[in-house]
Amino acid sequence: MVTIYHNNRCSKSRQTLDLLREKGEKLQVVEYLKEAPSAEELKSVLNKLGLKPEQVLRKGEQVYKDSFAGKSYSDDEWLQIMSENPILIERPIVVKGDKAVIGRPPEKVLDIL
Incomplete structure (x- = not known):
């Protein structure tokens, strides 16, 4: 399972999501502006x-x-502060298992797949 912290208004986030879908990854899409992650998360x-x-x-x-x-x-x-103001979180962040990467450029996610 791959989790992407996604903002649909961001072109890099959309490109990263498309790349993950092309690779056939099972996805959990977290629209973090709507569902802000907790400080612990x-x-x-x-x-x-x-x-x-x-x-x-x-x-x-x-x-x-x-x-x-x-x-x-x-x-x-x-x-x-970031949990209360999720717009401040860099995007997209992709997590798989115990690894994570910021999808800038989107191809960086290939490093953890």
């Missing part, structure tokens, strides 16, 4: 990515600029 995904929360923040988003730019938070605080 994000922590698990980030551990699989081998990244810290700040490394997957979309700093170009207006909510980041307005509320969080230039401020310092702990990893746990960032996880909570």
Whole structure:
């Protein structure tokens, strides 16, 4: 089973989803803007990515600029902020077993299939 944290408005996310479907992967699609992951779920995904929360923040988003730019938070605080503001999470994130990758470019997902 492959899980994709997906935003249908994002072309890279749509391309990644199409690639996974072409490969015949059994998919769980999480539309994370509608079903925001919990801080614990994000922590698990980030551990699989081998990244810290700040490394997957979309700093170009207006909510980041307005509320969080230039401020310092702990990893746990960032996880909570990202759970409450899922637009800040880089996309798409694809998870298979104990591995995860950010699908930018979409072909990066082939590394974990």
